Amino acid sequence: MQPDTTPAPAGKTLPANEAMLSVRGMKKVYKTDGGDIEAVRNLTFDLRAGELACLVGPSGSGKTTLLKCIAGLMAPTEGEVLLNGTKVVGPPKKMAVVFQEYGRSLFPWMRVRENVELPLKNQGVPKAERDRLVDDALEAVGLAHVPQSYPWQLSGGMQQRVAIARAVAYQPEVLLMDEPFAAVDAQTRADLEDLIRTVWKKLGVTVLFVTHDIDESVYLGQRVIILSSSPTVIQEDLDIDLPDERDQLNTRALPRFTELRHHVYEQIQLAKAGHRPAAATQA
Ligand SMILES: Nc1ncnc2c1ncn2[C@@H]1O[C@H](COP(=O)(O)OP(=O)(O)OP(=O)(O)O)[C@@H](O)[C@H]1O
Secondary structure, three states, rough: OOOOOOOOOOOOOOOHEEEEEEEEEEEHHHHHHOOOEEEEEEEEEEOOOOEEEEEEOEEEEEEEHHHHHHOOOOOOOOEEEEEEOOOOOOOOOEEEEEEEOOOOOOOOOHEEEEEHHHHHHHHHOOOOHHHHHHHHHHHHOOOOOOOOHHHOHHHHHHHHHHHHHHHHOOOOOOOEEOOOOOOOOOHHHHHHHHHHHHHHHHHHEEEEOOOOOOOHHHHOOOOOEEEEOOEEEEEEEEEOOOOOOOOHHHHHHHHHHHHHHHHHHHHHHHHOOOOOHHHHHHH
């Protein structure tokens, strides 16, 4: 039999020396008592240093699975993740993750300041530098006035700001965010979206942001990577050609914003209906 030469459906790739983060041929199969579950079939894409990309896909399409493999919290079954050309085999030092469940990611017995400081302490960063990084991070997320509070004394949106401050203070090269705003109200969510764009610009960090929310993906991203339904491949890797300066009122009112959200919405609906890109149907 002839080998299958059909090109795998793939996201955008870069020459090796230009990629900050590379996902190559990633497949993940979970072994369960009920049999194998092929969560992710074949994912390939690169992120350039300083890029902000959003990842959307139907529920169960493997977004969290992908993020956990990128973060080195889980090994892919096939394929690999490279950070600056080095294979990820465990949680890399220069990567930070912000999860949806801020309530579980912050230590309730530690004050805001101590929560933000903890990863730096664990890394052995000297006290004076720790203090400076924590002050800067709390300032950047608008929490400089509550360093001595406990997380449970703060609103949900503020708690998520603490989690973001902790990631920021850590000075990661890559920031992974898994549905970070899913549990906050709409107004807070809009504020946090703007916060992420501000922090991203200020730090020049590479961001991969997973969200269910199509509008959010278009508003935030320079690029939106759309996943198919499971077993997952990349359905489309879309450039978001909106002006770099974004604000909640004007950007969302642009005709181009409406076109892009319409397009992503259509693709997600297709994915939910089981449509797969042509190359993937033969995979
Ligand atoms: N630990 C696990 N063991 C077995 N199957 C798993 C495990 N984690 C995830 N899965 C399965 O893998 C598939 C992808 O799950 P995953 O949570 O990565 O998707 P998702 O896109 O993040 O979902 P959602 O949008 O609903 O959060 C699903 O079919 C899920 O049931």
